[in-house]
Amino acid sequence: GAGVSQSPSNKVTEKGKDVELRCDPISGHTALYWYRQSLGQGLEFLIYFQGNSAPDKSGLPSDRFSAERTGGSVSTLTIQRTQQEDSAVYLCASSLARGSYEQYFGPGTRLTVT
Amino acid sequence: GENVEQHPSTLSVQEGDSAVIKCTYSDSASNYFPWYKQELGKRPQLIIDIRSNVGEKKDQRIAVTLNKTAKHFSLHITETQPEDSAVYFCAASDFGNEKLTFGTGTRLTIIP
Numbered sequence: 001g002a003g004v005s006q007s008p009s010n011k012v013t014e015k016g017k018d019v020e021l022r023c024d025p026i027s028g029h030t031a032l033y034w035y036r037q038s039l040g041q042g043l044e045f046l047i048y049f050q051g052n053s054a055p056d057k058s059g060l061p062s063d064r065f066s067a068e069r070t071g072g073s074v075s076t077l078t079i080q081r082t083q084q085e086d087s088a089v090y091l092c093a094s095s096l097a098r099g100s101y102e103q104y105f106g107p108g109t110r111l112t113v114t
Numbered sequence: 115g116e117n118v119e120q121h122p123s124t125l126s127v128q129e130g131d132s133a134v135i136k137c138t139y140s141d142s143a144s145n146y147f148p149w150y151k152q153e154l155g156k157r158p159q160l161i162i163d164i165r166s167n168v169g170e171k172k173d174q175r176i177a178v179t180l181n182k183t184a185k186h187f188s189l190h191i192t193e194t195q196p197e198d199s200a201v202y203f204c205a206a207s208d209f210g211n212e213k214l215t216f217g218t219g220t221r222l223t224i225i226p
Contacts, residue, residue: 031212042120042218043158043203056213058115091157101146101207103214105157 002026004106006092012112013082021077021109025094032075033093033103034067043091049075082113116141118206120217128225133194135220137204138186144206147180147187148214153200161202162189191222199224 005024013019025032034046045059049069060066064082069075079086089110093103117140127133139147145166150158164171164178164187171178175194180187191198201221205214 033213035216043216045213045215048213050212058213095212101148101163101212102160103148105159107157 004092004094004104006090006106006109008109009107010110010112012114015084015113016081018078018080019082019111021079021090021111023075023077023092023094023106025073025075025092026096026104027073029094029096029104030072031095031103032069033095034075034077035091035093036061036088037091037108038088046077046090079111082111084113087111087113116144116206116208116215118204118215118217120204120220122220123218124221124223126223126225127194129194129196131194133189133191133198133222133224135189135202135204135222136186137188137206137217138184139206139215140185141206141208142182142185143208146207147178148205149178149189150203150205150216151200152203152219158203194224196224196226198222 007022030051032049035043047067048056064080067077089108091108092106095103120137148163149161151161152158162173162176162178164180175192177190201219203219204217207214
């Protein structure tokens with residue numbers, strides 16, 4: 001079946017512009033996660049959605065970052081007024097249900113802020 | 115919150131030898147410990163995981179051990195092959211949280 005998909009695969013934007021990154025989780029997966037991976041670094045947790053519960057936003061680095069998940073499926077991560085330090089690969093992952101735990105990652109969106 | 119430390123950051127081993135990567139965690143409530151493999155330019159993929167009710171789990175050439183008292187867990191790869199070259203991440207979470215905290219990764223290089 002189809003895995004987690006993300007779009008765009010690459011995004012180059014000018015400092016100060018807003019960007020939207022999209023994630024399509026595996027069908028039926030109720031949990032969705034966003035991570036950030038800077039070059040050669042680990043995975044930094046950003047936000048977590050589980051079903052209809054309020055999202056865990058504890059990893060968002062600033063109020064310029066926000067995310068939503070519509071209809072319990074597709075998610076959009078928005079970065080406002082982008083800064084050069086926002087340059088990274090943004091990874092989305094989904095898992096089947098609470099207690100399942102294996103996270104399936106998407107291919108990521110490489111964001112470059114010039 | 116949870117803090118996961120991973121060592122070493124880089125590891126080179128001769129093909130056929132064993133590789134060991136170690137992680138420590140801080141939150142005693144954590145009870146789920148997965149390992150992910152990320153090949154160059156690809157997405158992370160789960161290779162093995164362990165829950166706190168067991169001390170060791172094996173899957174062919176890969177094994178993970180867990181010491182809850184010491185709060186550390188390790189990945190063991192035996193008879194290493196060139197395709198084992200990748201970055202490996204450990205992680206920890208507790209059942210009530212489900213948010214994985216990842217280690218900083220180990221770049222493993224298998225020398226032919």
